[in-house]
Structure formats: C-alpha cells, structure tokens
Amino acid sequence: MAAWGIGLTMETGESPGARRQSPLLLLSFRHRDELAASAEAAGWRTIAARRAEGIERRFLASGAAVAVVDARGALEEGLAAARLLCDTVETNAAALLVLLSRNDVVALDDVFAAGATHYLASPFGDAEFTQALRFAERHAERLTGGTGGALDRARAAVSEMLGWHYARETGLRIGAPLSELLGLDTNKPSRPASLYRLLSLEGREAARGAMLRIKAGARATAFAHDMPGPGGERVAHHLRIDPADGAILGSIETLDTLGDDDMLAERGRRDALTGLRDGIATRRWIEVQVEAQRPLSLMLLSINRFEMINAAFGRDTGDAILRSVARRIERLATAAAGRKALVARIAGAEFAVGLDANVASENVRILAHELSHSLARPFVSGEHVVPLACRIGLAESAGGTEDATGLLRRASAALAEAKASDGNPIRIMTDAEAGVVERDNRLEIDLRRALDQDEIEIVFQPQVSVSSGKIVGVEALARWRHPELGELGAATLFAAAERSTYLVQLSDHVQKRAITQAAAWRPALSGLRLSVNVTAADIAVPGFAERFITLVDESGFARNRLTVEITESGLIEDLGAAASLLAALRQAGFRVAIDDFGTGYSSLAYLKALPLDYLKIDKKLAEDIEGSSRDRVVVRGVIEMAKSLGLSVVAEGVETEMQLTLLAREGCNYYQGFLCSEPVDAAVLEVLLAQGTV
Numbered sequence: 001m002a003a004w005g006i007g008l009t010m011e012t013g014e015s016p017g018a019r020r021q022s023p024l025l026l027l028s029f030r031h032r033d034e035l036a037a038s039a040e041a042a043g044w045r046t047i048a049a050r051r052a053e054g055i056e057r058r059f060l061a062s063g064a065a066v067a068v069v070d071a072r073g074a075l076e077e078g079l080a081a082a083r084l085l086c087d088t089v090e091t092n093a094a095a096l097l098v099l100l101s102r103n104d105v106v107a108l109d110d111v112f113a114a115g116a117t118h119y120l121a122s123p124f125g126d127a128e129f130t131q132a133l134r135f136a137e138r139h140a141e142r143l144t145g146g147t148g149g150a151l152d153r154a155r156a157a158v159s160e161m162l163g164w165h166y167a168r169e170t171g172l173r174i175g176a177p178l179s180e181l182l183g184l185d186t187n188k189p190s191r192p193a194s195l196y197r198l199l200s201l202e203g204r205e206a207a208r209g210a211m212l213r214i215k216a217g218a219r220a221t222a223f224a225h226d227m228p229g230p231g232g233e234r235v236a237h238h239l240r241i242d243p244a245d246g247a248i249l250g251s252i253e254t255l256d257t258l259g260d261d262d263m264l265a266e267r268g269r270r271d272a273l274t275g276l277r278d279g280i281a282t283r284r285w286i287e288v289q290v291e292a293q294r295p296l297s298l299m300l301l302s303i304n305r306f307e308m309i310n311a312a313f314g315r316d317t318g319d320a321i322l323r324s325v326a327r328r329i330e331r332l333a334t335a336a337a338g339r340k341a342l343v344a345r346i347a348g349a350e351f352a353v354g355l356d357a358n359v360a361s362e363n364v365r366i367l368a369h370e371l372s373h374s375l376a377r378p379f380v381s382g383e384h385v386v387p388l389a390c391r392i393g394l395a396e397s398a399g400g401t402e403d404a405t406g407l408l409r410r411a412s413a414a415l416a417e418a419k420a421s422d423g424n425p426i427r428i429m430t431d432a433e434a435g436v437v438e439r440d441n442r443l444e445i446d447l448r449r450a451l452d453q454d455e456i457e458i459v460f461q462p463q464v465s466v467s468s469g470k471i472v473g474v475e476a477l478a479r480w481r482h483p484e485l486g487e488l489g490a491a492t493l494f495a496a497a498e499r500s501t502y503l504v505q506l507s508d509h510v511q512k513r514a515i516t517q518a519a520a521w522r523p524a525l526s527g528l529r530l531s532v533n534v535t536a537a538d539i540a541v542p543g544f545a546e547r548f549i550t551l552v553d554e555s556g557f558a559r560n561r562l563t564v565e566i567t568e569s570g571l572i573e574d575l576g577a578a579a580s581l582l583a584a585l586r587q588a589g590f591r592v593a594i595d596d597f598g599t600g601y602s603s604l605a606y607l608k609a610l611p612l613d614y615l616k617i618d619k620k621l622a623e624d625i626e627g628s629s630r631d632r633v634v635v636r637g638v639i640e641m642a643k644s645l646g647l648s649v650v651a652e653g654v655e656t657e658m659q660l661t662l663l664a665r666e667g668c669n670y671y672q673g674f675l676c677s678e679p680v681d682a683a684v685l686e687v688l689l690a691q692g693t694v
Contacts, residue, residue: 022137023047025062027055027081028070028099032501035070035099035129036448042130048448050501052081054420056088060413065140066133070099072122075107079114083307086115088416090279090347091300092408093143095136143280166192167247178252182228198228206293210239214248221403222291227252236291273319274326277344282352285342286404290397295357297364297396298407300415301329301371304389306349313384320381321388322349328374329353336367352411361396368392368426391418392426443496446482451502451509456480456493458513459679462688463531463650463672466664471689473529475565475672476514477679478506494535503537512551517682519557524686531563533595539566540574545584552590559589563614566606567595575609583611593650597621597638607645615642619653622673625662636666643667 024044028035036048047062049055059067067085071078082098089096098116100107105121117139120132164174172192174184182198199207203225210223222238240249271278277285289296303309303325310318326345333341333353342354353371355364375390393415397407414429421427450456460474480488497506511532518530538544552559564585566578582592593614594606607615617638624631642649651663654673663671677688 022066023062023064024133025049025055025059025064025067026070027052027068029074029077031070031072035068038126038129039068039133041126042133044133046448048501052077052084054416055081055084057413057416057420059085059088059094060092060409060416063409064094066095066097066136068097068099068133069116071104071111072099072101075101075104079107079110082111082114082116087302087347087350088412089115089117091350091352091412092405093140093279093283095140097132097136163249163251164195165247165249199225202226207237210237214239214241224292238291271345274323274345276326276330276351277342279344279346282342282344282346282354283404283408285344285354286407289354289356290404290407295396295398296407297355297359297361297394298411299353299355299364299368299371300346300393300411301351301353301375302391302415302419303349303375304391306388309386309388313381313386317381317384317386321379321386324379324381325349325375325388326351329371332367332370332374336363336370350415364394364396365426365428368394372425390425391415393418394426394428396428396430443482443485443488443492447493447496447502447506450480450482451505456506456509456513458510458517459681460530460685461672461679462677462685463529463670464676465670466660466668470692471528471676471685472670473531473563474685475531476510476518476533478510479679490533503535504541507533507535507538511548515552515555515557515562519555521682522686524689525682528685528689529561529563529591530557531565531593533565533567535567536578539578539581545581545588548585549588563591563593565593565595565616566610575605579609579611586611586613596652607641612645612647614650615645615647616650616652617668619673622651622653622659622663622671623655625666626656626658632662632666635663639666639668 022044024039024046026032026035026039026046026048027050028048029050032048032050036046039046047058047064049058067089069078069081069085071082078098078100082096085096095117096115097118097120098111098114100111100119100121102121102123108119111119118132118136120128124132163178164172166172172194174182174195178184182195184194196204196207203223206223206225210221213221222236224236227235235252238251241247242249270276270281286296286298303322306318306322309321322345326343329351330343333343333355337355337359340356340358342352344352344354346352353367355367359367372390372392375388378385378387380386393411393413395407395410395414410429414427417429418425418427457479459477459479461477462471463473463475464470465472478490478493480493482488494503494506497503511534514530514532518525521528534548548564549559552562564582566582586592591613592611593616594610594612595616596618597615615638617635621635621638625635639649648669649667650670650672651659651668652672654660654663654671654675656675660671660675677684680688
C-alpha cells in the first residue's frame with residue numbers, strides 16, 4: 001500500500017509540545033518593533049505595520065487568526081483601524097485584540113462598537129501580552145472549530161466514532177465502531193493497507209490526493225468516498241496532523257446523515273435581522289462543498305459606506321435597507337442557481353453568495369454584474385429614498401484543492417482589492433494571484449528577520465563611459481538570497497519593504513553596507529565612483545543629511561567619489577525641503593542624480609526644483625531607442641533637455657550594441673547594463689577593471 005504510505009510514514013518535523021508558528025497581524029502606531037519582538041519571542045510569526053492604509057488586505061494576506069491594533073497614545077487612529085478590520089475579521093472567524101492606555105479604558109464602549117473581541121490595557125508586560133494573544137487565538141479556533149477542538153474530536157473519533165489513529169511507533173489503531181463496520185479483527189495488528197485496500201479505485205485516488213496534501217504541509221484535509229460494501233453510503237474522510245506527536249488522525253463523517261444542502265441550510269445558524277444564513281453557517285456550507293471535492297464559487301458583497309446611512313437616516317432605516325438588500329440578493333442568486341445557492345449576511349453590511357458546480361463560471365460573472373447593478377438602484381424605506389453601491393470580491397475553487405479558510409480569505413482579498421479600486425466594482429482573485437499575495441506576505445515576514453540577521457547582500461553594477469569604454473563607477477544594488485525563494489533583486493526587496501513599512505530601515509541598511517564595503521576596496525578599485533540609492537522616504541526623515549554625511553566620513557570613503565541617486569518614481573511630497581537637503585549634500589562634496597527618469601509623471605517638476613548633476617534614463621527608454629523614429633525622438637529630447645541643464649546622462653539597462661550605438665549618437669555620456677556586466681561583487685569587479693576597455 002505504497003500510495004497511502006506516502007503520507008502516513010512522513011514526519012511532521014515538530015517536536016512534541018512545540019508551539020506552531022502562527023501568523024499574527026500587528027498594527028502599532030508608536031510601539032511596532034517592541035510589540036513585534038515580544039510576539040515573535042513567544043512564537044508568533046509577526047506581520048507588523050505602523051500605518052492603517054491597506055490593513056484589510058495585509059490581514060488577509062497574512063493568514064492570521066488574530067489581529068492586534070495598538071491604540072495606546074493613538075485612540076482615534078486605533079478605533080478607525082479597528083473599524084476597518086472588524087468586518088474582515090468577523091468574516092474570516094478571527095479575533096481582534098485592541099491595546100489601550102490606562103486612561104482610555106473609559107472608551108471601552110467605543111472599542112466594543114468598533115468590533116474588538118478582546119482588549120488589554122496598559123501597563124502590561126510581555127507575559128500579559130502573550131497570554132492575551134493566546135486567549136484571542138483560542139477564541140478564533142473555537143469560531144472555526146479550530147485546531148484544538150478539531151483534534152480533540154478526531155482523537156475521540158478513534159474510540160467513540162468511525163475513526164482511526166496512525167503513528168510510526170504504534171502502528172494503525174482502528175476504533176471499535178469502524179472495525180465492526182468493516183469486519184476487521186481489532187485483536188490483530190493492523191497496517192494502513194488494510195484500510196486502503198477496502199476503497200474503490202475512485203476512493204483510492206481521492207485518498208492519495210489527500211495524503212499528498214498532508215505531505216505537502218497541510219495540517220488538515222478531507223476526501224470523499226463510498227463506504228465499502230454493497231450500497232455503501234457516501235462519507236467524508238477527515239485527516240488531521242496531531243502536533244503533539246506527529247500522528248495522523250482519521251475520522252469518518254456520514255454525509256447522508258446531514259441531508260442535502262437545503263436541509264443543512266435549515267439546520268444552520270440564521271442572521272436575526274435578515275433571516276439569511278450567518279457566518280458560521282456560511283463556513284459550514286463551504287466545508288461541505290470542499291469535503292465533497294465539488295467546484296464552487298464564492299462572492300463577498302459589501303455595501304459602500306453603509307455607516308453613513310445609519311448616521312444620516314438612523315439605525316431603523318439602516319436595518320430596513322439591509323433587509324431589502326438581502327431580499328434583492330436572494331432573488332437574483334436563487335434565479336441563477338435555485339435553492340442550493342448560499343445566501344448569507346456574514347458581517348455588518350457584508351453578504352456572501354455561494355454557488356456550486358451547477359452554475360458555470362461565465363454565469364457566475366454575469367450574476368456578479370447583475371448584483372452590482374441591482375444594488376445600485378435606490379432603496380425606499382418609509383419617506384427615505386436611499387441610493388447605494390456595492391463592491392464584490394469573487395473567488396472560485398476547482399474542488400478539493402483549498403479549504404474553507406483559504407477560499408474565504410481569497411474572496412475577502414478580492415473584496416479588499418475591489419474596495420481599493422476606483423474602477424471596476426468587481427474583483428476576481430485567481431489561484432495564481434493568491435499565490436502572489438502569499439509570496440508577498442512571506443517576504444514581508446522574512447524581511448524583518450533578514451535585516452536583523454544581516455542577510456541582505458550588496459552587489460555592484462559597472463557604469464561605463466560611452467566615449468572611452470572604460471568602467472568609471474558602479475551602482476550599489478541590494479540582493480537577498482532567500483533560503484526558499486532564491487535570489488531576489490532590489491525591486492522585489494524594496495517593494496516588500498514598502499508594504500511592510502520597513503522601507504527606511506532597508507534603505508539605511510543598504511547604504512551602510514555599500515559605503516562600508518566600498519571604503520574597504522583594494523587599491524585597484526580606488527578610482528571608481530560609487531552611487532547609492534536614496535528614497536523619498538529617506539529624505540523625509542528629519543536630520544537625514546547630517547546622518548548620511550557622518551556615515552560616509554566615519555567609513556573613510558571620499559565624499560567626492562560618492563553619488564546620491566534619488567529614485568524619481570518615488571513621490572517626493574515636499575520638493576522645497578528635498579531641494580534644500582540635496583543642496584546640502586552637494587555642498588558637502590557629493591554629487592546628485594535623479595534615477596529612473598521617464599517612469600513617473602513628475603519628471604519635469606523634479607528637474608526644475610532639484611539640484612542635480614546626473615540624469616539617469618530609465619531602462620524602458622533605453623529599450624525604446626531601438627524602436628520607431630518617434631521613440632528615438634523622445635530619447636533625443638530627454639538627452640538634449642538634460643544637456644541644456646548642464647547634466648550628464650547615464651542610460652540604464654543597456655543590453656545590445658545597437659542600443660549603445662544609438663545612445664552614443666544622441667550624446668549619452670555613460671551607460672550600465674548587461675551589455676557590460678550584471679551586478680557583481682568586488683572580486684569580479686576587479687577582474688572586469690583589469691580587462692580594460694569594455
């Protein structure tokens with residue numbers, strides 16, 4: 001029974017009693033790093049933020065079951081952030097912990113109204129904070145029938161229900177009810193093969209898929225099959241990893257005893273206001289579809305700015321409108337999919353529509369547009385005529401590839417994207433996009449560790465004189481050799497830093513490493529200029545120029561060999577302050593370049609306002625010069641404009657001889673790109689320099 005054994009003989013890698021590394025979203029306006037360090041020391045993987053912008057999407061991307069909003073010293077900002085998070089937290093059966101200053105305890109009614117499930121007031125230490133997180137995590141687990149409760153039920157299933165337990169040390173133990181049903185002798189040692197052989201070919205294939213998911217890292221999964229024997233009923237076979245000892249727990253749930261989906265809906269929980277199913281019944285409906293490996297589509301709908309309706313017309317009118325919204329959604333969903341459609345109110349002014357495989361993907365999208373148009377028609381309540389609008393997030397599952405939590409988070413992420421968009425009110429989140437979100441979230445988490453452990457490396461890309469062909473300088477670039485994702489370049493690295501609000505820390509780290517390494521170069525490289533990048537966020541930090549000058553002087557690197565490159569695509573909000581700072585750097589002996597010129601809308605404003613020495617043409621413009629005559633006219637215009645301002649021109653991303661020839665013809669002074677060399681370390685740089693003309 002090798003196929004079944006693939007999963008049953010694997011090790012989980014967790015030591016008995018080890019705490020699993022659960023993700024935790026933390027928003028703190030003033031104490032982010034201290035709280036993040038405390039949570040990580042207690043075993044959480046922390047995604048930490050200082051700003052509330054995009055916090056819904058960050059929560060969804062994090063996969064966290066607990067969100068923390070630190071409102072100490074920032075009560076109004078904390079309450080606003082909690083309100084942003086509350087619907088998403090409720091939809092995804094999570095917990096919301098708000099931290100308060102002692103004097104703000106009087107505002108607990110407001111904290112509760114904002115959607116918090118837990119609070120903790122200062123003064124408190126690491127131990128109290130850790131315990132508060134544990135209480136919040138337990139709350140979230142109970143909402144989902146979580147890890148602990150599910151494992152307890154699975155363990156009980158071995159002896160009391162249709163269940164089994166497998167560990168490498170003790171072998172397969174089958175509960176008495178299941179042994180009796182299958183006609184197995186409980187007095188004889190059992191092997192996994194004894195169960196696998198009883199399955200049909202279809203059941204064996206489903207079992208292999210489930211075990212491969214466990215082997216790939218899933219903590220719980222399920223597959224559907226018919227029970228052995230004539231007329232065998234349809235069952236859902238649940239598999240879970242016990243973190244205490246790495247054993248696999250199996251339990252069998254008879255689907256026929258649940259009745260059809262409509263019966264399940266009637267037995268599910270109902271929302272008191274609208275009569276629709278509630279969030280718990282929604283999750284259970286999704287779980288039944290997933291366990292049966294049925295394809296399904298899930299839509300989440302949110303009424304725009306509904307809190308303004310309550311404020312303007314009163315809660316009674318708001319409640320009446322929500323009931324009318326529920327009826328419109330119900331009519332359209334039932335018309336599209338019959339009574340098997342899931343229609344639920346899951347949080348505030350947020351609704352869910354679930355559709356099974358009987359509704360084609362094209363028709364799901366048509367329904368989404370019909371819902372959007374229908375909810376945009378005015379609602380009448382008494383003497384009030386109220387116009388509404390909604391946003392819709394849609395996620396589709398092929399069946400058996402994603403659990404209820406994953407599908408809900410993907411639909412929630414799509415809804416968050418739709419809310420953030422000024423255009424289409426409907427957003428579809430595909431599996432591939434969800435993978436990108438997961439990867440980005442992983443980078444945010446790992447970046448903080450990489451900075452703490454000094455894992456970010458510096459490489460240097462040569463800058464070459466067009467007229468002489470000699471290397472005259474280098475640009476310092478960041479590289480991160482991620483242990484699982486491989487080598488990541490500066491663009492990916494800085495994008496992750498900006499999402500995680502660690503942009504200034506990363507930029508400071510790269511500047512220090514680059515300047516320190518260049519100061520230690522061997523004599524062969526002593527004639528080269530060094531360019532380091534400075535972001536708009538850097539120059540907005542008070543005292544940046546003074547600290548930067550001190551850094552260079554303490555390293556021993558000559559000021560007159562250093563160029564500061566300002567990235568043009570990073571918006572500088574105060575051009576006057578930026579101009580003063582850059583003027584101070586030039587007066588101190590540095591040169592200043594504007595990087596990535598041509599990629600942003602503010603290029604001309606920057607050229608007029610900032611004191612510059614170099615203009616660096618963006619890679620896209622360098623590529624375009626091989627295009628049409630109109631493309632060459634644009635590049636020629638940029639170079640001529642730079643020359644008229646007394647600026648030297650550096651072209652980035654030059655990869656072909658033709659590009660270089662055309663750039664030289666237009667008067668470009670320097671270039672960098674793969675035509676000369678990829679970014680390299682100091683040792684390779686010495687070899688390139690020794691070779692002379694490129």
